Amino acid sequence: EIVLTQSPATLSLSPGERATLSCRASQSVTNYLTWYQQKPGQAPRLLIYDASNRATGIPARFSGSGSGTDFTLTISSLEPEDFAVYYCQQRSSGLSFGGGTRVEIK
Amino acid sequence: QLQLQESGPGLVKPSETLSLTCSVSDDSIRSNTYFWGWIRQPPGKGLEWIGSIRLGGNTHYNPSLASRVSVSRDTSKNQFSLKLSSMAAADTAIYYCARGTGGYNWHYWGLGTLVTVSS
Numbered sequence: 364e365i366v367l368t369q370s371p372a373t374l375s376l377s378p379g380e381r382a383t384l385s386c387r388a389s390q391s392v393t394n395y396l397t398w399y400q401q402k403p404g405q406a407p408r409l410l411i412y413d414a415s416n417r418a419t420g421i422p423a424r425f426s427g428s429g430s431g432t433d434f435t436l437t438i439s440s441l442e443p444e445d446f447a448v449y450y451c452q453q454r455s456s457g458l459s460f461g462g463g464t465r466v467e468i469k
Numbered sequence: 470q471l472q473l474q475e476s477g478p479g480l481v482k483p484s485e486t487l488s489l490t491c492s493v494s495d496d497s498i499r500s501n502t503y504f505w506g507w508i509r510q511p512p513g514k515g516l517e518w519i520g521s522i523r524l525g526g527n528t529h530y531n532p533s534l535a536s537r538v539s540v541s542r543d544t545s546k547n548q549f550s551l552k553l554s555s556m557a558a559a560d561t562a563i564y565y566c567a568r569g570t571g572g573y574n575w576h577y578w579g580l581g582t583l584v585t586v587s588s
Contacts, residue, residue, distance in 0.1 A: 409575060450516055458573050
């Protein structure tokens, strides 16, 4: 089973700041890495697939990078609606999710 | 806009089998383009994939749940279903159904349904 470790667990930032979220895989997942955003009481929303491709309708301030075992989700300038929990997910071998990173208002 | 809607009991007794259905608003369940899956989330915790199915009937299950899980689909009703046996308190969660493309990129999700396991 591939284990995904997300860091930090919580990120405290102010609107307008840059957010950098990390997802590390226990073995290579090539580029089969997806990022989701989840707000309280809502289902997750797909942001980035295949490590760096933005899903339809996702603002350009969200970007993904990485390959192999190390991946990053970057939010270039936080908007008020971006404060949420973010999960990574791999589909290289089976399917597994990371534990999530909470982005909270500082 | 595609809609997915989970339905089923909100309360299940320990040792019973949970049965959930996901209704799909269009007939895309008849296309081989998509994957159909179940994902759950215990209250206040992270996401866990349960299992998936494609048009041809090929299923794929989380190894940790495989002995208890069955996913099926009914294309005539635009639905797919989950059965999870031997329910325990640890199975209390919000259960989501979802449609995936490109191999388990879950683009569309249902609103989720809370299932509580309690006697």
